[in-house]
Amino acid sequence: MSALVNISNLGVTFRDGPRRVAALSDVNLTIEAGERLGIIGESGSGKSTLALALTGLLPASAEVSGRIDWADGQPILGRDIGMVFQDPSSSLDPVMSIGEQVAEGAVAHLGLSWGAAKERARDLLAQVKLPDPDGLLRAFPHQLSGGQRQRVAIAAAMAAGPRVLIADEATSALDTIVQAEVVSLLDGLVKQQGITLIFITHDIALASQLADRIAVFRHAQLVEVGTARQVVTQPREAYTAALLGAHLDLGTPPLIGVAP
Numbered sequence: 001m002s003a004l005v006n007i008s009n010l011g012v013t014f015r016d017g018p019r020r021v022a023a024l025s026d027v028n029l030t031i032e033a034g035e036r037l038g039i040i041g042e043s044g045s046g047k048s049t050l051a052l053a054l055t056g057l058l059p060a061s062a063e064v065s066g067r068i069d070w071a072d073g074q075p076i077l078g079r080d081i082g083m084v085f086q087d088p089s090s091s092l093d094p095v096m097s098i099g100e101q102v103a104e105g106a107v108a109h110l111g112l113s114w115g116a117a118k119e120r121a122r123d124l125l126a127q128v129k130l131p132d133p134d135g136l137l138r139a140f141p142h143q144l145s146g147g148q149r150q151r152v153a154i155a156a157a158m159a160a161g162p163r164v165l166i167a168d169e170a171t172s173a174l175d176t177i178v179q180a181e182v183v184s185l186l187d188g189l190v191k192q193q194g195i196t197l198i199f200i201t202h203d204i205a206l207a208s209q210l211a212d213r214i215a216v217f218r219h220a221q222l223v224e225v226g227t228a229r230q231v232v233t234q235p236r237e238a239y240t241a242a243l244l245g246a247h248l249d250l251g252t253p254p255l256i257g258v259a260p
C-alpha cells in the first residue's frame with residue numbers, strides 16, 4: 001500500500017468566546033490508499049474536526065498547525081473526496097429531485113451533460129441498491145425512509161468517482177438492521193472501487209467489523225492506531241480497553257454478513 005495522506009503534528013484550536021478549545025493536538029497519522037480506516041472515540045474527542053481538516057472545511061476561525069500532505073495534491077471536495085454525514089437532510093436539498101442531487105456532482109466535476117449525468121445517477125442509485133432507480137430520479141427526499149435517504153447521500157457522494165469517502169457517523173441515526181445494510185453497502189462499494197474509506201463512529205464494534213485499521217481518539221489526541229484485530233483483541237491503551245468493555249458485546253453476531 002502507498003500513503004494517501006500524511007498528517008503530521010496536526011493541531012486545531014477553536015475559539016469559543018473567551019475560551020480556546022483544542023480539538024486536535026499533535027496528531028500524527030498516515031492514511032494508506034485503499035484502506036478502510038475506522039476513527040473512534042467519545043463525543044468531543046476531535047473525530048469530526050479531523051474530517052473537516054482533511055476536506056478543507058474547517059471554519060476560518062479555527063487555528064491550524066502542523067501539516068496535511070496528500071500524495072497526489074490537495075483533493076477537491078465533491079470530486080476527489082465524497083462526504084456522508086449522520087443526518088442526510090444536511091446534505092440533501094428537500095426541494096431538489098433525487099435525480100438532480102445525485103447527478104449534480106457528475107455535472108460539476110466530470111463535465112457531463114444533465115442527460116448523461118442523470119443516467120449515471122440512475123446507475124449509482126442501482127449500485128446503492130435502491131429499488132426502482134428510474135422512478136427515484138423524480139422523487140424528493142421526504143418520500144424516502146431514513147435508510148433510503150442515506151443511500152441517496154452515498155450515491156451523491158460517489159457521483160464524481162472520488163478516491164476517498166469520509167463517512168462521519170453516517171449510520172448512527174439508523175436502526176440496527178438498516179445500519180447493518182448501509183455498512184455492508186459501503187463495504188462492498190469501497191472494496192469494489194478501491195476507494196479509501198474513513199469511517200467515523202462512536203461504535204467500536206461497528207468499526208471493528210468494517211475497518212482494516214482503527215484509530216482511537218481521546219481528548220483531541222490520537223491515543224492508539226493499529227489493525228482492527230490488534231486494537232480489539234490486544235488494545236495497547238487502557239482507554240481503548242475501557243471503550244471495548246463499554247461498547248463491544250462480543251456475543252453480538254457480526255453486522256456484515258447479516259445484511260442481505
Ligand SMILES: Nc1ncnc2c1ncn2[C@@H]1O[C@H](COP(=O)(O)OP(=O)(O)OP(=O)(O)O)[C@@H](O)[C@H]1O
Nearest residue numbers: 014015016021023042043044045046047048049050
Ligand atoms: N466550530 C467550532 N467552534 C468551537 N468549538 C468547536 C467547533 N467544532 C468543534 N468544536 C469543539 O472541538 C472539540 C472536538 O469536536 P468534534 O466535533 O471534532 O468532536 P467529535 O469527536 O466529532 O464528537 P461527536 O462524536 O460528538 O461528533 C469539542 O470540544 C467541540 O466542542
Ligand code: NI
Nearest residue numbers: 047048049168
Ligand atoms: Ni463528530
